Amino acid sequence: MTMIPPPVEPFRIKMIESIGRTTRREREKLLRAAGFNVFGLPAEKVGIDLLTDSGTSAMSDRQWAGIMMGDESYAGARSFYRFEKAVRDLFGYAFVIPTHQGRAAERILFETILEKNSCVPSNIHFDTTRANIEFRKAKAVDLAGAWAYDPDVDLPFKGNMDVDKLEAFLEKNGRRVPVVMLTVTNNSGGGQPVSMANIERVSAVCRRRKIPFFFDACRFAENAWFIKRREKGYERWSVRDIARKMFSFADGATMSAKKDALVNMGGFVTLNDPDLAVRLKTTLIIGEGFVTYGGLSGRDLEAIAQGLTEVLDESYLEHRTAQVAYLGSLLDEAGVPCIKPAGGHAIYVLADRLLPHLPRDKYPGWALSVALYREAGIRTVEIGGVMFGHKDPKTGRQVFPALELVRLAIPRRVYTASHLKFVAEALAAIARRPERVKGVRIVEEPRFLRHFTARFEEI
Numbered sequence: 001m002t003m004i005p006p007p008v009e010p011f012r013i014k015m016i017e018s019i020g021r022t023t024r025r026e027r028e029k030l031l032r033a034a035g036f037n038v039f040g041l042p043a044e045k046v047g048i049d050l051l052t053d054s055g056t057s058a059m060s061d062r063q064w065a066g067i068m069m070g071d072e073s074y075a076g077a078r079s080f081y082r083f084e085k086a087v088r089d090l091f092g093y094a095f096v097i098p099t100h101q102g103r104a105a106e107r108i109l110f111e112t113i114l115e116k117n118s119c120v121p122s123n124i125h126f127d128t129t130r131a132n133i134e135f136r137k138a139k140a141v142d143l144a145g146a147w148a149y150d151p152d153v154d155l156p157f158k159g160n161m162d163v164d165k166l167e168a169f170l171e172k173n174g175r176r177v178p179v180v181m182l183t184v185t186n187n188s189g190g191g192q193p194v195s196m197a198n199i200e201r202v203s204a205v206c207r208r209r210k211i212p213f214f215f216d217a218c219r220f221a222e223n224a225w226f227i228k229r230r231e232k233g234y235e236r237w238s239v240r241d242i243a244r245k246m247f248s249f250a251d252g253a254t255m256s257a258k259k260d261a262l263v264n265m266g267g268f269v270t271l272n273d274p275d276l277a278v279r280l281k282t283t284l285i286i287g288e289g290f291v292t293y294g295g296l297s298g299r300d301l302e303a304i305a306q307g308l309t310e311v312l313d314e315s316y317l318e319h320r321t322a323q324v325a326y327l328g329s330l331l332d333e334a335g336v337p338c339i340k341p342a343g344g345h346a347i348y349v350l351a352d353r354l355l356p357h358l359p360r361d362k363y364p365g366w367a368l369s370v371a372l373y374r375e376a377g378i379r380t381v382e383i384g385g386v387m388f389g390h391k392d393p394k395t396g397r398q399v400f401p402a403l404e405l406v407r408l409a410i411p412r413r414v415y416t417a418s419h420l421k422f423v424a425e426a427l428a429a430i431a432r433r434p435e436r437v438k439g440v441r442i443v444e445e446p447r448f449l450r451h452f453t454a455r456f457e458e459i
Contacts, residue, residue: 006417007322035455047377070299098294102256159186191343203249222344262307330424362439376426
């Protein structure tokens with residue numbers, strides 16, 4: 001990879017938050033108290049937090065101004081109508097249903113449409129989507145192409161769904177499929193984008209078979225930016241127009257606004273089907289709130305409406321993706337193996353390659369996340385054998401996913417180039433002496449989403 005210069009931030013910093021410092025001894029005690037699970041660490045004891053890009057954005061002056069104008073009326077608040085208009089104008093669907101975050105949007109959708117043994121195909125489902133499907137005894141089916149699992153192949157749209165696989169799956173199981181999902185960008189596959197051509201082909205398959213097609217649209221703006229930069233014919237399109245065309249091929253979307261709406265809390269379902277909208281609103285009222293607030297305050301709705309405008313600023317998107325590429329180039333120079341090319345919101349380190357002395361059953365991805373906090377106070381997240389591994393119900397043996405990754409998710413408008421350089425130096429230090437990193441074993445785990453609360457011990 002060619003060394004990339006640090007990008008210049010297209011904004012000024014008007015407020016700061018101090019970062020606490022910890023000693024290595026203190027971090028060791030904190031890790032033990034948390035059962036070697038970085039989710040259990042107090043945030044004030046984390047130096048640079050790359051655990052997630054969800055809900056960790058820095059909001060703008062205009063978003064904060066909107067918060068001051070939030071209408072907190074229980075029903076029919078003006079903040080809802082501003083939010084509804086912003087979503088409709090961008091996504092183009094008739095109905096807009098607010099929820100407190102993305103997994104709530106997934107919950108009300110799947111609770112309403114899934115039956116036992118239903119199947120939901122996607123390119124690759126992320127953890128909460130998969131859990132919301134499997135909790136209802138349905139099946140989450142990943143249909144990304146082989147390219148998505150090859151970390152070394154450098155393709156512009158590695159997030160694409162394999163349409164031939166989709167056709168074959170629907171030929172056998174179409175009656176069990178109430179919806180086809182497409183995640184943009186493809187988080188579990190390295191934050192990789194999906195091309196407009198692939199979106200159009202997936203749409204054509206679904207429409208021919210009369211199966212609803214939905215986006216998981218958490219990072220739609222980053223995906224649209226990559227289409228503008230990488231897909232022939234879209235060079236002169238605005239990112240907004242590209243996004244509108246993407247959504248025109250589908251019947252609806254779920255979204256965690258905590259990503260590409262640049263807010264700390266919020267989400268929604270938006271769709272065209274009036275009958276399904278009525279059913280979703282009933283589920284919403286039971287578990288989230290009235291249809292014009294859906295578990296959110298009016299100020300949250302204001303911030304989302306403004307964020308959906310700001311995220312389409314092309315100077316912001318150019319900087320956002322350049323930050324990720326810059327960190328990737330630093331790690332490449334240091335010999336730290338990562339998925340190629342750099343994704344839209346995160347760099348994905350190939351933990352099993354960095355720590356070749358640790359077999360998969362000692363969870364090298366998890367071990368690396370522990371080591372990085374111990375080394376430098378940096379928090380990341382494992383996307384590997386802990387998050388996506390499971391026991392085979394017939395043999396009882398542990399089944400591991402194709403890739404063993406540690407994700408370095410970069411919060412939006414939060415960290416500067418010097419922070420990213422510090423992260424790269426810490427990983428480079430581990431890479432120089434990888435044998436010092438110990439494997440881990442699970443000592444306690446819940447049935448679903450075990451990575452959030454499981455406890456470990458080092459081997």
